[in-house]
Amino acid sequence: MAMAAALMVAVAVLGLATGGQAQLQYGFYKGKCGAGDVEAAVQGVVRARFAREAPIVAYLLRMQFHECAVNGCDGGLLIDGPGTEKTAAPNLSVKGYDLIADVKAELERRCPGVVSCSDIQILATRDAVALAGGQAYPVRTGRRDGRQSRASDVVLPAPENTAAQSVAFFGKLGLSPFDTVLLLGAHTVGATHCGVIKNSRLYKSGGRAGATDPSLDPYYAFVYKTWVCPDTPASDNNVVFLDDQWSAVQVDNNYFKLLQRRRGVLAADQNLYSDGSTKWIVDLLANSDQFHLLFPQALIKLGEVGVLTGAQGEVRRFCNRFN
Ligand code: HEM
Incomplete structure (x- = not known):
């Protein structure tokens, strides 16, 4: 009985679904960042950037692809340092890291340690697509940031692909x-x-x-x-x-x-x-x-490929380094 109750508490606290694996959710951050609305805050930063540099939409779309196609959408591409994903040849021309850092700084001011860098990537891309004339779309959140980033894992399609x-x-x-x-x-x-x-x-x-x-x-x-x-x-x-x-x-x-x-x-x-x-x-x-x-x-x-959720990984304080 006590075991069952403890399990129920774990499920509630970690947001674990019955399969034992936590799920992404719509509005995961609702009520988790004081009175502020996390998604509106992300959108505010993206909108300001788009107004002065519209190609940010291209940078973010490419970033989402190079992020999610390599070990899932775990923020691994954002990590600085020798031998990280960012240093692999196909990623040398990826741009937009500064936008992710700007959003992160804004959210850390509002609610430190709450919003993951991997969710920021997905939300920011979503907002940029809508600003560039694409259809607005809801995304589920609750991704956690990974604890590894290796250039040797980066395998991306060649421009000559059939x-x-x-x-x-x-x-x-x-x-x-x-x-x-x-x-x-x-x-x-x-x-x-x-x-x-x-x-x-x-x-x-x-x-x-x-x-x-x-x-x-x-x-x-x-x-x-x-x-x-x-x-x-x-x-x-x-x-x-x-x-x-x-x-x-x-x-x-x-x-x-x-x-x-x-x-x-x-x-x-x-x-x-x-x-x-x-x-x-x-x-x-x-x-x-x-x-x-x-x-x-x-x-x-x-954006939902290989995500980490629940107690997996971490929520980074700075997107370009592990905690
Ligand atoms: C077979 C698949 C793909 C191949 C071979 C490919 C290849 C490339 C190459 C070679 C570039 C130019 C890089 C440069 O010269 O700096 C590029 C740019 C770009 N790719 Fe892809 N890509 C693929 C799929 C995707 C996907 C799935 C997305 C996003 C969902 C994406 C988004 C972009 C964007 C937005 C740019 C422009 C980036 C900029 O202007 O900075 N690509 N891609």
Whole structure:
């Protein structure tokens, strides 16, 4: 009897579900941060940042992906120091860490040690997507921050991925082919660098010197080769918008329309249209409003991959170091 009562108390205190594993919840922080509303506080910081730097939406979306695809959404990407996830090659161009630190500082002032860095990442991305014209969506919270971060764990998809490789990558995270195409739709915002596409798309397609990828619209190839990414090492850091310049901070389905016109920037983008198994999804998202409704669903799923809850991990005081 006493044992059962103790278990009930543990369940209540730790928020453990009957399976023994605590669950994420809507409004997990309600009543846990004095009179303040945690989600409104996050939104306030994101809104102020978006007003002066709209590309923050791209930084946060990419961060959520690189965070959640490597050992789950546990804040591991945020840790500073030698050999951490942040130092792995694909993460060297991830941005937006300062926004997470700003939100954390604001919340620590209001209620120290309560809100996890991993929840901040998910909430901030959600808010930025809505500010950039995407659909607003509710997210469950209650994530805890992990106690490990290793560069050697970082395995992320290559920009030359075939559709099958991309689908397989997300499949390992429990996401479907449809989710895969939706999530790559995050390339509706943000940019890449010439260095990423020069070989595979412009000058050495298929490993052949001088070959341009035939799946790239010849007009776009001409523009990139002539003005944006000329064949000199100096152009490696030039910026190429993944959608087009005018909608690079707009969450919309234009990315899919570009794929229909062979104007995807990365081979991994265009391959979603060249491959029969995903082409129909691109067509559906390009020709309807479904992306608006479904992109949030895919982000929610990505944001719940491998989360820590209950008594697992910790709530960091500073997002860039363990307690
Ligand atoms: C097969 C899957 C994917 C591949 C191969 C891929 C690859 C890349 C590459 C190479 C860049 C450019 C990096 C640079 O030049 O600095 C990039 C940027 C970006 N990626 Fe992906 N990505 C994938 C999936 C995703 C997903 C699932 C998301 C988010 C849900 C995402 C969001 C972004 C965003 C927003 C940017 C622009 C970042 C900025 O402007 O700073 N990507 N991606």
